Amino acid sequence: MTISLENTSAAQNLVGGPPTGKAPLDMDGLAWILFGASAFQYLNAACELNLFELLQDKPGLTKPQIGAELGLADRANDILLLGATATGMLTVEDGRYQLATVLADLLKTDDWQRFKDTVGFEQYVCYEGQMDFTESLRANSNVGLRRVRGSGRDLYHRLHENPQMEQAFYKYMRSWSELANQHLVEVLDLSGTSKLLDCGGGDAVNSIALAQANPHIEAGILEIPPTAPLTEKKIAEAGLSDRITVKPGDMHADEFPTGYDTVMFAHQLVIWTPEENTALLRKAYNALPEGGRVIIFNSMSNDEGDGPVVAALDSVYFAALPAEGGMIYPWATYEESLTKAGFDPASFERIDFPGWTPHGVIIATK
Ligand SMILES: C[S@@+](CC[C@H](N)C(=O)[O-])C[C@H]1O[C@@H](n2cnc3c(N)ncnc32)[C@H](O)[C@@H]1O
Incomplete structure (x- = not known):
């Protein structure tokens, strides 16, 4: 005899898709x-x-x-x-x-490879460290870093000790940036900019896109010494070594180089605590001339603290792995840090990007 469980929850297949909130x-x-x-x-x-x-x-x-x-x-x-x-x-x-x-x-699109690179990042960079999410919440620190071989103080200072992870990371970072920087290039008016400082610029993916779209600008990339050779290589491959230079250094320990009228933090202020972000933004404020601008480009969560879901899910990684602080912060948290750093709130501009990633940009003027 067959017993039908039709119309009971036990008989339902999981066809509805994941929850959306x-x-x-x-x-x-x-x-x-x-x-x-x-x-x-x-x-x-x-x-x-x-x-x-x-x-x-x-x-x-x-x-x-x-x-x-x-x-x-x-x-x-x-x-x-x-x-x-x-x-x-x-x-x-x-x-x-x-x-x-x-x-x-x-x-059918170029975004397919970018999506696949993101899958690779989840598998080979995020998954293991995220097992320490609960402990990371309890400790209010990135306990998952203990699962990454090496002695560097954060994930970025351990990547060169883990070449496969380093490759998956920068492949993803380039792709994740490319998924959204087309909008950055579109909305960012750099007609009044001549020199852009890209803090923690990674493999220069965003500086390259901005320099290609704005042939009059030059860019400097502040990157940690172990990553600088990769940055140089990608700039050379793009044929932009005459306009984009790498400044090996430590954005926390060193003063920011002067002579730049725009300072960009791309996927950078999601890594650190709000206090560290305020300190970085203050350095940017001090290094900028009057009328100079700071650009914060990364994923954002909403000010209500309940979404979007990708911002929430991505925050597990930032809580558990890269550095002591960090999450996909709400827009307002950055604006608070900018205000504390000296920027005038009346100058703040928020631009929410379309697409499935929760990217956006905040622009503030000195
Ligand atoms: C999440 S990645 C973002 C890379 C790039 N901005 C992008 O959007 O694709 C963060 C970058 O910041 C760099 N970084 C981390 N700590 C740094 C420090 N103290 N000084 C300079 N760069 C740093 C890392 O090496 C890494 O390349």
């Missing part, structure tokens, strides 16, 4: 959170196995065909396709598999 959380949503790490592993495996590219090239493949193409044993293929369809990444009809529309659309 917009509707009351139900049991399916709670189960999504419970098994969220497993949902991510399906995404990561599908990316590493190039399952999505396969179905982009050959839509409508059957399960045995996919298994043969990916070189997976039947049971392994069953698991992968169970997860990929149950989470909604693939659809299956009459035994033929297709990409979900969101993936099919994303794969």
Whole structure:
């Protein structure tokens, strides 16, 4: 005898998608959170196995065909396709598999590789350290750093001791910046700027984009010495060594170089405590001429403290891993630091960027 559990919650499949915070959380949503790490592993495996590219090239493949193409044993293929369809990444009809529309659309764009680099960052940089999230909350410090080999005082000072992690990190950092810096280039009027200081500029991805869009500007990149050679290399590859120079140094310990009329913090003030941010912004204020501007470009959470969800989820990494302080702060927290640093609140400009990442920019003028 078959007992039907139709219309009871036990019989429902997890087809509703993860919770959004917009509707009351139900049991399916709670189960999504419970098994969220497993949902991510399906995404990561599908990316590493190039399952999505396969179905982009050959839509409508059957399960045995996919298994043969990916070189997976039947049971392994069953698991992968169970997860990929149950989470909604693939659809299956009459035994033929297709990409979900969101993936099919994303794969047609340059953002696909950027998305994949973000998946790689989650897997190879974030996951392990995030196991110490609770301890990090208790200690109000980045306890997860203990899982990263090396003796550097923060994640950035340990990356060169972990070459694979360093590669995943800067690949992601470039991609994460590129997902949003097209909007930065669009909204940032640099017609009155001649020299831009990019504090903690990473591999120069944002300075390169701004310099390419504004041929009259020069940029200096303040970066820690172990990362500076990578920064130099990327600037040279972009053919911009005559306009972008690297200033190896420590933004916390050293005074900021003068002679710059714009100071940019890109994905930088999410790392440090509000007090450290105020100190950095004060240094920027002191180094700028009258009328000079500071630019804060990164993800932002809302001032109500309840979203957006990507800002909340990304904050786990900033709490557990890179440095002692940090989170995806609300806009207002930066504005408070800017005010304490000496900038006039009347000059503040907030620009929220479109797209699925919670990026935005705050511009303040001295
Ligand atoms: C999250 S990444 C952002 C990179 C780049 N701004 C971007 O948006 O792609 C932070 C960068 O700040 C650099 N950094 C960390 N601590 C620093 C310090 N004390 N002085 C200078 N740079 C630092 C790191 O090496 C890293 O490249």
